[in-house]
Amino acid sequence: MKQIATSKFYNHAIHIEENMTLDDASTGEPDDCNIVTEAATLIFDDSVTLTVGDGKTLIPDLYNVYSNSPKY
Numbered sequence: 552m553k554q555i556a557t558s559k560f561y562n563h564a565i566h567i568e569e570n571m572t573l574d575d576a577s578t579g580e581p582d583d584c585n586i587v588t589e590a591a592t593l594i595f596d597d598s599v600t601l602t603v604g605d606g607k608t609l610i611p612d613l614y615n616v617y618s619n620s621p622k623y
Contacts, residue, residue, distance in 0.1 A: 563615065564592035567599055574604025585610050589617060 565588070575581045583606035591613045595601065603609050 563590050564594055565590035567593055567595045567601065570600050570602075572602040572604065573607050573609065574602070575606075578604075578607065583607070587612055587617065591615070 571577075573586055578584065578586065585608045586603075587610045589612055591611050593601070593611065601609075
């Protein structure tokens with residue numbers, strides 16, 4: 552994570568190097584759901600794809616709200 556100037560905000564990114572599918576099988580959640588990424592920015596290599604399945608919503612954590620979560 553990189554702090555943005557003197558603000559309290561951070562720019563955090565993740566580098567995706569292989570294709571990903573977020574669907575019922577890969578998330579383990581058969582119901583419609585939100586998938587919150589730990590990073591605010593997703594950077595994909597050339598020819599890499601992200602497929603978000605039916606009923607799934609991908610939400611980047613723009614404000615780093617999960618940074619203090621005990622799961623992380």
